Amino acid sequence: MPSRPFARSSAEFTRRSALLTGFSLAGGTLLAACGSGSDERVPGDSPASTAPGNFPATVQHRFGETTVEAEPKRIVVVGLSEQDIVLELGFTPVAVTEWYGEQPYAVWPWAQKLLGDAEPTVLSTADGFEYEKIASLQPDLIIGTNSGMKESDYEKFSKMAPTLPGVVGGTDYFSPWEDQTLLIAKALGQEKVGQNLVESTKDAYAQAAEANPEFAGKVATFSQNGFYDGLIYVYPPGLGTDFLSMLGFTVNPDLTELAKPGEQAAISSERLDVIDTDVLVIAAEEAEDIATLEKVPTYAALGVVKEQRTVYTDPILSGAMYFVTPASLKYVLEHLTPALKKAVAGESPAEITGAA
Template identity: 55%
Template sequence: MPDTRPLVRLAALGAALAVTAALLTGCGGAATASAENATYSTEPSDTFPVTVAHQFGETTIAAEPQRVVVVGLTEQDILLELGTPPVATTEWYGEQPFAVWPWATDLLNGAEPTVLQATDGFEFEKIASLKPDLIVGTNANITSDDYTKLSAIAPTVTSVTGADRYFSAWQDQTRQIAKAMGRTAEGEKLITGVEDSYAEAAAAHPEFAGRSASFSQGGPYEGNIYVYPDGLNTDFLTDLGFIMTPNLEKYAAQPGQQALISGENMSLIDADVIVFATENAESLPDLLSFGTTSSLKAVTEGRAVYTDGELAGAIYFLTPLSQKYVLEQLVPRLEKAVAGQSPQSVDG
């Protein structure tokens, strides 16, 4: 995985590209699709126009969007599960075809989204050339200036007020996108389905309840390992009954960011279970040789989980769709870890 993997959530993706006023004015602010999107497999259940409140105010969408551009990192999953494939996605990491991971590819329904890049800011000119009638950025570091430029191209929906950048709650994101697409009931069904599945898995595994857990990226980066404090992308463990290792937020550079743990401080993350988001077998030596990692009790006693690349990606995405994959793939590994039988292998 490239250096811009989940660490991209630690800071803004970069300064916005310069866009001329003429370009934005020429877009008229609300491009209209000339024909229905043939890749859609569902119909809206709400009546348009709809209005979506977000961190920059409100956006009114006059008719069912047909050309949706995703400028955030993970929103394509939600659109795909709603049966409304986007015309463009944004590459985050993994370089998957169309920036769509394997757990979601079956839902493309023939769509071949254009893939945008965001390492140097939003590609405003390219976005405008796609003639979107909706821009979705609920999991993006959109500034007020970015929003002004994007909303001049097409109606733009961002995250809710108060959301942490790149860590907006998946429930909020699902509701934002479902409402914009005129499918609020369908969005609620996605949320309920995931929450019910977690509740069922927790009930089936009472041995998880009250156990301490840590969630870490899979290897050191620039002298630290990045660990997720409680509440920051950790629902996939707490919803199963685990209790996250406390006080790690003290080691974050800023609120709402991962904790930076140095090699000599790895004991801070020792727990009943540690989930390392490793991505391939080759990453294990670097992880285990980092500081005191190899001597952690969770590591020596077979209570550490090492994920493969696809499972790591699904955990990072934290969408309704990816979480189904997480439950299917991670729960059996957690069973082994709690029992002290987890292999030191990404194959689980």
Template identity: 45%
Template sequence: MRPRSLLLAAVFVLAAGCSSTPPTSAPGAAPQAAFPVSVEHEFGTTTVPAAPQRVVSAGYTEQDTLLALGVTPVAVTDWYGDQPYATWPWAKEKLGSATPTVLTAKDGPDYEKIAAQRPDLIVATNAGLDRAQYDRLAAIAPTVAQPKGGSAWFAPWDAQARLIGAAIGKPDEANALVDGIKKRFADTAAAHPGFAGTPAIFLQAPYYDGSAIAYQNGLSTAFLTDLGFTVPAEIDRFAPEGDSTQAYIPIENLGVLNAGKVLIWATEEASARTELEAQPLYRTLTPVQNGNLVFTDATLAGAIYFSSPLSLPYVLDHLVPQLDAALAGNPGTRPAA
């Protein structure tokens, strides 16, 4: 498995319109709404003239937002994980029996394949677009790029959701979706007061090039801080200059992980935990000895990385019980003697 650092490049909508009568919606398309609508993004303003019927999801995670809002894209973009139709388990029910074309974007958008879908809207809020790439997509169909002033990759999930919602004529539904998820996090945090102020560190697993990769405080750890946890600043000194997302901690410096009361390891493969525990210094860490650990499976790790309106509820359902157990000290997570 390639480290997510090689797959993640980093890590306010204006809507206007006049009354018009859009065409009757096809299955999977946006319902009747007040079109045209105009939305502002990083590269300007895009006008969507009518309710889109053939939406292409050109970035790594946008399909989740579209599906959550009741729009089934005609094409989706595969990120990683080899999931059928690039759709992870948390989104399969929303996809239903649809069989969208699967695109790849390892070297940028697949313009020819996208054009072949005859799209009337291209959603590329998490496609890492630069100006030239945006212009090429916009020549195919109205295109919505990343939120204005946001990261080209993995801008805040809520900003993406609101932008996509406005573009498909569902701003109210998008706002309600975002607010509902945020309320779930707030309610969960209130129901687990022990999370408040507890230092926790989220890490990839196992080690990469002799280092442990920990996520610093920010968008990649919002799923923890929104539950009340804190991310200790002690790991920040191991981040490359100019990088505020990931800290690369040499194995000989693993002791810095004692700054976390809880360690959450994204163990996507069965062998990852074995590799972690093979390091003698890992076994000396206080959270390891006390069982203050969470080991994810591949699906939970993917849900955390996706940070989408469909994956975040999955994270709450599956991670929170493990966090409870970790805080109490879970003997099952301690290395075997």
């Protein structure tokens, strides 16, 4: 079982950790306030401080249905990113799974404030699911909507506790973030709160799109940070590109026919003309990544590069773009929007951008 579904550089796992202490949305990117019913918690509140959710809760998923009889107290996250959703719904998991980045307790800066002083067990999928370790945690709910969980895994987990595998009609990894959020929220008895999370995130992006009409219709490309075995991996529309499309950009349509369903398009240096769009976003992470890219003649010759319409993101912003959860999308909205404005205007410097 792969520990990460995306092709990345082997150096990712040794990059230094960076911890930010939370963030606040500013200007036109403020998250719209949402009311909630008296029987629903506000995202981020702790379960102990609010009314209980709606139980029993029965949810449909790709392997059938699961019923959660009562509010879970020992949630184990076996997927790559679901801790964000669990935390925003006001629950603290007893275990999470490390994807990459070596963040404290596998929780990235955009969700650290929600984690607080909790110290969940950190699991690994480097050699597959750690069944014995997970069982020893005595879970009362196992969440793996973004875990690559197969039906055989689901059957093993279901003997331990109610289990959430992938969403109906979804893929092994990174099914639509809205679907994952709503599935998890309903299983936690907080369906309305989950709907609020989805709607408020989309509303915040809609507000930013309205505030930046110059984004509308511009063609944007999102790419990983370098060439691996002579290929650079680029994201077709609908694969982790919502942060661009929700802002009004048209995600590079030429990549669709170059990618297999649910996968990136692998582009050789001889075909880089396909990414010469109005805006290019590179999850570069380090200055040396930019220098390495610019040594490739066909890359350096691209109009989008020469005309300062390329954005290179730092490790935390890159991670937020990859995670694709309500919390990470809000972080992206705050920290990427100013850089996109510069890129559309042809004023984006060839340097790393992010929270700093």
